[in-house]
Amino acid sequence: MTKTIRPGLVVAGIAVALLAGCGLPASGPATTIEEVPRDSAGDSYSDSLPSLGPTVDAEETVLNFLGAAAGDWANRDERLNKFVRSEATWSESSAGMPLVRLNSDKATATSSSTTSATVEVTGTIVGVYNQYGQVKKASGDLKYSREFTLSREYSSDHWHIDAPPEQVVIDEEIFGNRYLAQPLYFPATSDTTGTLVPDLRWIPKSLSDTGVRYERLLDWLLTGPSEWLESSVSSGIPTGTSREAISVNDDGVVVEISARSATSPVDKYEIISAQLAWTLGLESDQQLTLVVDGREQLESKVSDWAKYNRAPGREDGGEDRDLIYYIQNGVIKSATRDAPFAGTAPEGLQEAALEPGGGRMAAVVFTEIGRSLMIGAPGELERVDDFSAAELSDPQWIDRSKLLVLANGEPTMVRVSTGESVKVSMSELDSTITAISLAPDSRRLAFVADGRTYVAPISYTDDFSAKLGEPQRVGLNVTGVRDVGWSQETHLVMIGLVPDAEEWLWQVSIDNAYQQQVEGTKTSTTGAIADSLSVRCNSPQRSPAIGQPLVVSVGNSIARVYTASYSPLQVEDEDGNEVDAIGNAPFVTG
Incomplete structure (x- = not known):
């Protein structure tokens, strides 16, 4: 386990049937590791560790x-x-x-x-x-x-x-x-916008020399994505490309590569540069220069490639980025009185999810024909025609035109303009899926089945179909899982139990190298285990703290969870008095 620390754009993971019966021994909770603030991340590399x-x-x-x-x-x-x-x-x-x-x-x-x-x-x-x-x-x-x-x-x-x-x-x-934790970044397949997907790697803190560290990361990047992720990503860097040199100066970084043995031309300079900027963890105001076979091909500020990462940035969402919503008696409420969707009350409202940036909402409503979807901006919700299901939950935005939902226990893709839908192709499971959560890049899906959490790559085709890759268990000794969400690009937060631990909320890296209980989430403190959660994926530009806001529903109470504390969400009643929020199905700005 470890706390994830990015050095800088940043400043800015078994098949299900086999795992379900693996009988892992209980090894107790992990030990708390001190969090290093983002501002001191540059000092986190050291050649003088004890x-x-x-x-x-x-x-x-x-x-x-x-x-x-x-x-x-x-x-x-x-x-x-x-x-x-x-x-x-x-x-x-x-x-x-x-x-x-x-x-x-x-x-x-x-x-x-x-x-x-x-x-x-x-x-x-x-x-x-x-x-x-x-x-x-x-x-x-x-x-x-x-x-x-x-x-x-x-x-x-x-x-x-x-x-x-x-x-x-x-x-x-x-x-x-x-x-x-230092992810490599690869472009998503079937994507025209250059969306980058993180491939989690771990680098020794003892590599304190920046140049040596960059060389190590570049060498890893040149070998391509991990076998588990490769069904959902590609690389702008062809196989056979080699490292020539990396030089670091006051203005930025110069990366020199050779294409002499590459299997195809090295010509996707924008994508390659975006991969490099995010993989090396460069500061947004640094200059990145790409040299191929001795010729300078691209030079630009690192900030030019910020858009390639769909994880929310520090300023994404503007003033609405910290908004918290929940549902009370069929009406959307918020701790912020003038929140855009506060007061929205479509008949039969069950749950909702905001589009990244918060401009539109996808709502699940109960109707005479089952459960349906409604989509729209504040005051403009409209029914998605020709789509309904007996059981419908967990709407997730793939992009502006498509949603991923859990329909009758199966991940299903829905075109919001027409209601056209298709089940995600995946290997048969021995148990029903009860919750899903899509990563910000839309290329990795976390889901809960039989009280266990899994994550799998997901790929899309131009003919409106989607396929789930190999699921792997996350949180090997966390059972009884009720809900899951992406707290960081490469970390999940889940409601579940671990033997010999009182806490019911855990943050786990998708490769299981990190597992940490969230302090304050003990039944002796909260009175019960939470039913559901919503979390805004933490920006790669921030410290490795758990994503914020993180909100849970415990019984009919809404509570806010921080890295090491839990407290009921405070809202104003009609008389202006602060009271504990009462409701369920919390959701936040993506």
């Missing part, structure tokens, strides 16, 4: 060993060899390094004397970190159990590990402290 080595305590020595591999691959074996008397053989980088979420007791000494000790460690493998920065889904037995034997000559000596396991692993908690 060294992990053997100590006079056997349990501590083993725990340090399980974290020592965290960092740059180049000197990994050197760090591990500190724990043994002579150089050992360690697993190759191609084997990756499993991330282990240790059980609550972490390491236990099962026997000990002055000169020898045995320490047992148990936990759960949550993923495998590879040399391309990905945390990939683990296969096989996910239980982790190892017994370490240690020895020393005198009580004042540091312990050494005898015959350590060859396969290198990393303690998930230490991984979170020593790596930063």
Whole structure:
């Protein structure tokens, strides 16, 4: 687990049938990691992180060993060899390094004397970190159990590990402290606007040299998207393109690439530059220069490529970006008295969702023929003809002309102008989908089935069809999930339960490298578990805090949730007095 920190435009993740019965062992809640504010993100990379080595305590020595591999691959074996008397053989980088979420007791000494000790460690493998920065889904037995034997000559000596396991692993908690989330960006398929989709990667904090870090990210970008995401994205950079050089100066960055071995011409300069600007995490006022085979092809301010990322920016939505709505007795209410949609009350109103930017609303209404959709600006809602369903929920905006909804338990695409609809093509599930949430880029879908959360890439075609790729479980030990939303580009927030934890709200990266309970969301505080949530995906330009506003419905109460607090939403009654908001189905500006 870790807090996501972007260095700068920013300033600015198993098949369902198999996972449903995997029986993951409960490993307890993750430990809180201190959040680093956005303003200090530039200081988050450091080549002077505390060294992990053997100590006079056997349990501590083993725990340090399980974290020592965290960092740059180049000197990994050197760090591990500190724990043994002579150089050992360690697993190759191609084997990756499993991330282990240790059980609550972490390491236990099962026997000990002055000169020898045995320490047992148990936990759960949550993923495998590879040399391309990905945390990939683990296969096989996910239980982790190892017994370490240690020895020393005198009580004042540091312990050494005898015959350590060859396969290198990393303690998930230490991984979170020593790596930063740094997505690569790839253009969506079947998209004419250049929409970029983030492909989550993790980079060592120890790569403090900006140039070296940029080279690593560019090399990863040149290898293309992850296998899981590639059905929904492409790349402006053809296979075979290589890195020549990256130079950093006071004005910005110059990226030089070679197309001599590329499989097709390198000529999509705008898209390539947008990929580079977002992947490198450049500041909006920096200059980016693209050089191909020695010729300068494009030079522009990074801000020119802000539009390629559909995650809401800091200023997107204007004054309406923090608006909170909810439904009370069939009427839309808001904490802001003059909110555009406040007072809207179409007959049979069930729930609603705002278009990104807040200009239009999609509402689910109950009618004599079932549930239908209404679309429109404030005061201009109109029924979507020729579309209804017995069960209809979770409207999501794909773009201005299409919605994704959950109709009779199936993700369904609807053309808002005509009501034409088509079910999303996907592999058969053993259970019914009960909630969906579409990422801002519309190319990744989170959904809840049988109380578990999954995420899958989604692709579209020009002939009005959509297909869901391979679902993978998110929040491996979070069950009883009721609702889910995108709190960051690469993170979900979900209402669910974890063994031995009181909290019912969790933020989890879509590759499971990060999992964090949201403080304050305990039943002892809230009285009950929330039924639904709505969250505005956090801007890539902000700190790694959970997306805001984040609003939940608990029974018939509406509450606001922050990174570490929970409080009932305050609204004004007719007499101007502040009271707790009463209602359900909260929604916010996208």
